[in-house]
Amino acid sequence: MASGLAGQMLAILAALALAPILSGWVAQCRAWLQSRSAPPLWQPWLVLHKLFLREVVLAQGASPLFSAVPFLVFACMVTACAIIPTLSTDLPLSVVADAVALVGVLALARVLLSLAAMDIGTAFGSLGARRDMLVGFLAEPALLMVLFTAALGAHSTALASMVDVLAHRELAILPSLAFAGVAFTMVSVAENGRIPVDNPTTHLELTMIHEALILEYSGPHLALIEWAASLKLFAYSCIGIALFFPWGLAANDSPLALLFALPILVAKLALGGAVLAVAESVSAKMRIFRVPEYLAIAFVLAVIGVLVHILLGS
Amino acid sequence: MEPSTGDSRPMQGGAPTHDRTSASPPALLIRQAFPSARPMGGELATYHLTATQAQWSMAAAAISSDAGNRPESPSRLIALWGASDADGRPLASAVYGLADGLLWVDLPLDPQSRQYPDLSRAFFFAGRMQRAIFDLGGLRAIGADDVRPWLVHARDADARSPATDYPFVRVSGAGVHEIAVGPVHAGIIEPGHFRFSVSGEKVLRLEARLGYKHKGIDARYTQLDPILAGRLAGRVSGDSTVAHAWAYCMALESAAGIELPPRAAWLRALMLERERVANHLGDLGALANDAGLAFGLAHFSRLRELWLRESDALYAHRLMMDQVIPGGVLVDLDASMVPRIGQACRSMAEEVQRLRAIYDEHPGLQDRFRGTGTISTALARQLGMTGLAGRASGLGRDLRHDHPGQPWSALSVHLCLSSQGDVAARVAIRFDELLESLRLIEAIASRLPPGTHHRALRLPQGHHCGAGAVEGWRGEVLVGLEIEVKGDRSRIVRCHSHDPSWQNWPALEHAIIGNIVPDFPLINKSFNLSYAGHDL
Amino acid sequence: MWQILRQAVRIGICPKSSAREESEPVLMSPAEVSDRQLQADLRAALGRALSIRVVDAGSCNGCELEINALSNPFYNMEGEGIHFVASPRHADLLLVTGPVTHNMAQALVDTWQAMPAPALVVAVGDCGCTGGIFGEEGASRGRVSAVIPVDAHVSGCPPRPSAILAAIRSAVQGVAGA
Amino acid sequence: MNDLSTVGLQLIDLLAAVSLLLAFGLLIQRRLTALIDFYALQSLVLVIVTSLVGWLTGQRHLYLSAALTMVLKVLLIPILLYRLVRRLRLETSHDTLVKLPATLLLGLLLVIFAFDVARPIAQLSTAIASGTLGIALAGILVGFLMMISRSRAISQVIAFLAMENGVFLAATAVTHGMPMVVELGIAVDVLIGVLILGVFLFHLQDAADSLEAGGPASPTARLERSGPETPKPRKARTQTP
Structure with a gap:
């Protein structure tokens, strides 16, 4: 049990430390693809460090909710990272929450952030909240369907056992998972506010989704939200890796096994980040009214994944 | 100079270099109304007239109806501004583009009533120019619909957030709400305020509120030496500095009557x-x-x-x-x-x-x-x-x-x-x-x-x-200029730089x-x- | 898609132009800076991750063109951890261009006050330093320092991107103030 | 050998699923060039499936069939279609007739229907990859849906080709391929069909200046603009305070 706790701590710490690095890596790849020299890999850490040193400015009329939300959102994302089998399938917290709870935790963070944006009462806060909820309402069912497709194979909605089953069969990519994989990629892009759904680097208020929600935050509050955003990207990448490329996960909870699993995870994340950067660099942002269509496609593909699973009976 | 003669002003160096035979209908009409109109010297044929109120309206009507009747007609209003002449009397000026050159019409106004006939019914975009004219010199268009301020937001320097006082046109209806942006934008963009009336994500109406960068350039011109004012012309819009500076220099050269x-x-x-x-x-x-x-x-x-x-x-x-x-x-x-x-x-x-x-x-x-x-x-x-x-x-x-x-x-x-x-x-x-x-x-x-x-x-x-017009990257840039030289002292009586953004x-x-x-x-x-x- | 990747490979990574090769004078006003000294650790942090908010208070837009050039692959400000941000709440430094017009003065003060303290201010261009050719009477109130306190000035009409970058750096390092 | 064939069978299922995925890609994609790319990819999947079945069952003629597919459907037809799009400047948007979410739902229903129909047949079949039949059938139906939901001739042709891919997949996976003579016949048919389409489109362009199957597309619904005298949308009441 003690080693289990140590392993769990290691997994959480790894997530906290690696998440900003993953964002930095994607930014680096994007810069290179634009013929620019890139900022250092740990640039997001430097930004977080700076933000923690700055003071908080509260907008007029901000309620206590506004100040509480960064901490709550951050806590949600840490929880999400803790229950995802990032390094091992055998961690104490993994049994606490299943896939449905994970979707709930992610949805909670979204609702809190939208509430905080509307709390200030600026036009852009409400605009961003409205758009973000639109994305969320459509993305969450699709995400659930993807997780169900995987759960059908494992006869369990616990993430750890799903991944365990997937990792230890002779051919890991099932036909149903091909559909689920495409659907999951589409949902992840939308949920993390990446191109083509949202542009994380835009300076245009009128086109923003996620950025519009956090315009009023400053200093440590902003740092927590930025950190939470990179944790979210990290969480989604890890779910994707665990479901579709589970090889190399530690099957027990000894810290040594986890330490071996870490470099494999880093390598897979690096590859995934590079692919994300390429995909973002070659595509333009879609119109906002195409987003529902886009997410409807993801949902239908996830449902077909379930159907294919039932048809092939495997 | 009598304000009501309806005659063209004598021009310096006025050899008509670009006199073409194929004149457009409004140009013919105007020539009949102003028999002695002659083009000014310079690179572009420019007819400069001093009109009466009736002639002012007649020219606008003729050019506007020509533009409406013939799809390929080049007749158009280019610029409209207000100024004072050398004796300090108010003056409204309009410059039209015709097939064979420019037509510059000056309308001297009564110093008491300071009114001139409205052009916004003939030319849609003239409305804002007329509002700007009122803001800058107190000249009022007779019968204009929209008399809201435009360039000058608040005479009182410490009025807070002028954008909130401005009477925007409101759109009412189920589910319609407003989004206000600016004047300071999130990107590196010049300041301006935009008011969207939207239903969901769809825009029903947009109204821009400009004038945040109003620095009083027309007034500033009159404080500068005609030669040095070219520097100011080059800073009317930094991205069109060559076009604006060229238009100014063309106007000055045409006023001075020299060949480039x-x-x-x-x-x-x-x-x-x-x-x-x-x-x-x-x-x-x-x-x-x-x-x-x-x-x-x-x-x-x-x-x-x-x-x-x-x-x-x-x-x-x-x-x-x-x-x-x-x-x-x-x-x-x-x-x-x-x-x-x-x-x-x-x-x-x-x-x-x-x-x-x-x-x-x-x-x-x-x-x-x-x-x-x-x-x-x-x-x-x-x-x-x-x-x-x-x-x-x-x-x-x-x-x-x-x-x-x-x-x-x-x-x-x-x-x-x-x-x-x-x-x-x-x-x-x-x-x-x-x-x-x-x-x-x-x-x-x-x-x-x-x-x-x-x-x-x-x-x-x-x-x-003198007048100068240059096709800048954004469109036609125009400068209208009047200088006064007495002995070795020269000054700009009035000068207006017009950007196609209007x-x-x-x-x-x-x-x-x-x-x-x-x-x-x-x-x-x-x-x-x-x-x-x-x-x- | 393949064309985009091919173009990226063909151009490679643009060489950085260093600020040193064409640096221009940067004026500081130590008297104004001294009472708002930054803590050393914050100064160091800002040196590696800086967020900038730009306000055009009435320029001819020439300065904006050169500030935009800071983002191109040659100056590549983002590669050094300097970002333009969409909200004054996120900003550490305010870049102000142009003579301040009457109509923009209040918006400029509002933006400055919305920033977390201590907020650095850099006035860009001759107009921002002195009011320039537009003067300081009539509709233009002239220099930025007449409206909000300024930490560094960049002269030039418009200043070169490298000069703007150098001024931003010296404002953060507080060269003249130290 | 046994292990290998299990993996092979699973791979065939997977590839069939990818083929269905691409059929859905064809259904939702608006750009013609992307449609052609998807078709070429789907054909490539077919080439792999055919070779795999040939290798697992030891039927040599399937290799020939795979090679034929490769030359014809992965290379020749896409290149021809590409040239057609470029030469006739067909690349404009607004193609789908039915709204996308509705089309997707229909597609989903068709997949359920196909799976349901295929299940009893597959149980009778003794062929190696019986589960593939349902997926192949779904691919055919989705291609059919694409055909009726598109307004432009060239998209309909691509839809037809995608349907033909589905038929080919079903035949290969369930009955180890059709007799060589039939396959050759179909291949020649398809090629001639595409060639005729090209000639047909060129002449249609000259004659009618429209390549819509059902006449010119309905004008895009755009908020009607009022003249400059009243620069306000008519649907909303406006007032100046």
Whole structure:
């Protein structure tokens, strides 16, 4: 049990430390693809460090909710990272929450952030909240369907056992998972506010989704939200890796096994980040009214994944 | 000078150099009404008249109905402004574009009532100009519908947030709400306030509130020496510095009645085209970036930087400010630079072609560009659009093409035209004009006439008027100027710089109708109008 | 897609132009800076991760063109951890261009006050330093320092991108103030 | 050998699923060039499936069939279609007739229907990859849906080709391929069909200036703009305070 706790701590710490690095890596790849020299890999850490040193400015009329939300959102994302089998399938917290709870935790963070944006009462806060909820309402069912497709194979909605089953069969990519994989990629892009759904680097208020929600935050509050955003990207990448490329996960909870699993995870994340950067660099942002269509496609593909699973009976 | 003679003012150096036989209907009509009208000297044929109120309205009606009746008619209002003449009496001035040149009408006003007949019914975009005229000089258009302030927001300097006091037109209805943006924007954009009335994401109406950059340039001109004021003209809108400075110098040279050395005109044209290339490169990158394709911005901003560095090497200034001076240009072009310019143009054209292919083939980008922010040709004509945005909507007007003075007559400028009127059309026109400008630059550099690049300007004694119009990258830039020289003292009596943004800002408000809110930055960038040039 | 990747490979990574090769004078006003000294650790942090908010208070837009050039692959400000941000709440440094017009003065003060303290201010261009050719009477109130306190000035009409970058750096390092 | 064939069978299921995925890609994609790319990819999947079945069952003629598919459907037809699109400048948007979410739902229903129909047949079949039949059937139906939901001739042709891919997949996976003579016949048919389409489109362009199957597309619904005298949308009441 003690080693289990140590392993769990290691997994959480790894997530906290690696998440900003993953964002930095994607930014680096994007810069290179634009013929620019890139900022250092740990640039997001430097930004977080700076933000923690700055003071908080509260907008007029901000309620206590506004100040509480960064901490709550951050806590949600840490929880999400803790229950995802990032390094091992055998961690104490993994049994606490299943896939449905994970979707709930992610949805909670979204609702809190939208509430905080509307709390200030600026036009852009409400605009961003409205758009973000639109994305969320459509993305969450699709995400659930993807997780169900995987759960059908494992006869369990616990993430750890799903991944365990997937990792230890002779051919890991099932036909149903091909559909689920495409659907999951589409949902992840939308949920993390990446191109083509949202542009994380835009300076245009009128086109923003996620950025519009956090315009009023400053200093440590902003740092927590930025950190939470990179944790979210990290969480989604890890779910994707665990479901579709589970090889190399530690099957027990000894810290040594986890330490071996870490470099494999880093390598897979690096590859995934590079692919994300390429995909973002070659595509333009879609119109906002195409987003529902886009997410409807993801949902239908996830449902077909379930159907294919039932048809092939495997 | 009697205000009611309806006669043309005597002009200095008024040999009619551009008198053409094929006059347009309104030009004929006006010649009948003003029998003694003669064009001023200068590169562009300009008729300058002092009108009565009846003649003022008659000219507007004739030109407006001609523009409405004949789709291909070039008749249009270019600029409208208010000023005081040398004796301090109020004056309203309008400049029209006709088939054979410009028509400048001055209307002296009664100093007590300070009123002039309204033009906004004949020319849609004149409404804002009239509001600006009232803000700046207290002259009122008789019977104008919209009398809200425009350029001057609050006379009281410490009034808080002037935008909230402004009576915006409100749209009411189920589910309609307002989004207010600005004046300070999130990106690096000039300040302006936009009020959207939206239903969901769809824009029902947009109203712009400009004037944040109002610095009082027309008033500032009168404090400066006519020769030095060229520096101010070059700073009306920094991205069109060559066009504005050239238009000012053309006006001053026409007032002084001097002939520009041919080489100077060619060198100015070279800079004007360089400016066009630089701005189109910047816009093409920014347009892709606004559609989420940062790749486009990276590569076009790279090309723009290379281009600006080349300008820096030639003129020691990246934007070529203060290079066009009264009487010519500041520096001559060294013959050894000609091959280098040609080489730069060819390699630039190659790079642009390559990027154009990527833009044209990119599904996401084309999906954002096509059908977005459409202005039909008919609407464009009604709105009186001009310049690049006008050409994208099928209005084939280009001063370099329509009134080819030197050096354009020797270069036969190709008119780039599209009738689609959407963002994609404005992108395509930019690509076409960019490549055409690169061709022109190479041609100009290789065929530069010999001679001096600058001739000292001596201002003749007395009162003189002059006008200058130049096709800048955004559209036709116009300067109307009156100087007074007494002994060795010279001063500017009145001067007005007109930027084509005046015509196209109202068009932007039409272009967005029915589009979605997140497409506004893209549509706005496809017009890329000047706030500084408009706010003066 | 392949064309985009091919173009990226063809161009490679643009060479950085260093600010040193064409640096221009940067004026500081130590008297104004001294009472708002930054803590050393914050100064060091800002040196590696800086957020900038730009306000055009009435320029001719020439300065905006050169500030935009800071983002191109040659100057590549983002590669050094300097970002333009969409909200004054996120900003550490305010870049102000142009003579301040009457109509923009209040918006400029509002933006400045919305920033977390201590907020650095850099006035860009001759107009921002002195009011420039537009003067300081009539509709233009002239220099930025007449409206909000300024930490560093960049002269030039417009200043070169490298000069703007150098001024931003010296404002953060507080060279003249130290 | 046994292990290998299990993996092979699973791989065939997977590839069939990818083929269905691409059929859905064809259904939702608006750009013609992307449609052609998807078709070429789907054909490539077919080539792999055919070779795999040939290798697992040891039927040599399937290799020939795979090679034929490769040359014809992965290379020749896409290149021809690409040239057609470029030469005739067909690349404009606004193609789908039915709204996308509705089309997707229909597609989903068709997949359920196909799976349900295929289940009893597959149980009778003794062929190696019986589960593939349902997926192949779904691919055919989705292609059919694409055909009726598109307004433009060239998209309909691509839809037809995608349907033909589905038939081919079903035949290969369930009955180890059709007799060589039939396959050759179909291949020649398809090629001639595409060639005729090209000639047909060129002439249609000259004659009618429209390539819509059902006449010119309905004008895009755009908020009607009022003239510049009243620059306000008519649907909303406006007032100046």
